Amino acid sequence: MNANHAQNASRIYTINELSEIYDITPRTLRHYEDMGLLSPERRGNQRLYRERDRVRLQLILRGRRLGFGLSEIQEMLNLYDADPTEVTQLQDVIRRGDVKLRELQSQVEELQTIMAEMTELRMTMQRRLEQILLRGE
Amino acid sequence: MNANHAQNASRIYTINELSEIYDITPRTLRHYEDMGLLSPERRGNQRLYRERDRVRLQLILRGRRLGFGLSEIQEMLNLYDADPTEVTQLQDVIRRGDVKLRELQSQVEELQTIMAEMTELRMTMQRRLEQILLRGE
């Protein structure tokens, strides 16, 4: 029961399994590897993806949906990989993380600006529509 | 005083003025025109950008910063241009606007997920840093 317990968490995925789970092509996974975003182990020359890789992939895809470039995503991933014994690296990660956080915050604000504009537009259209429908009665 | 009053709001921009204001190249403005996102008037064949064009440009650039493609941005701009007398068009605009709004909302949520993760990471790093510094004393 103890040996079996870890089985779920340390599951290993093939490239096809992972690509199906996240609805991307194997090519995309290999591409991310070429770009240095993932580095799965190998059995022979087959790729073996662990949980760690899967989590990183989630982050990559989330970043992609938000319009970040792969190199930008790599920067963010690097924050997670810093050597936790080097003081200067830790400080650097914190600083760069803060910068990213501010960027993200301003993105949220821009999104909310757009949403407010669209909501206003929606209300205008709605009013027009109702007036036209009322006149039609 | 009355004739002068509108001057500010109906200011006319050349392509170079507008490109400098928004820190983009004239080439980019022409590109947006080729893609149908802008359609400034002409004096001869010089482009004359009005307030309307400037506002549209702002929306375009904002969308671009958020990772939207130009065709997607065009869809959003079209929402602003719909014929406000046609009932079916109004209904269509409202529907498509609602879809967009939901997409935007989920983007905001994903951004906030990333921000939460980074904040957590930051706290972890901060603790590690402090522990190392304390041991150093």
Add this chain to the structure above:
DNA sequence: TCGCAAATTTCCGTTTACGTAAACGGCCAG
């Protein structure tokens, strides 16, 4: 009316993020 700077058009080049096809290797079932 001439000339020249400024703006325009045209076309090819570039980057990013993969798609796609070709050719090959390993392994297991029949």
Add this chain to the structure above:
DNA sequence: CTGGCCGTTTACGTAAACGGAAATTTGCGA
């Protein structure tokens, strides 16, 4: 031992969003 399937590498292709340079065209001042 031969498909068939999964996986790999290599290499060229492509769509989007411009950049850059060359070759006009236009407008305006001397």
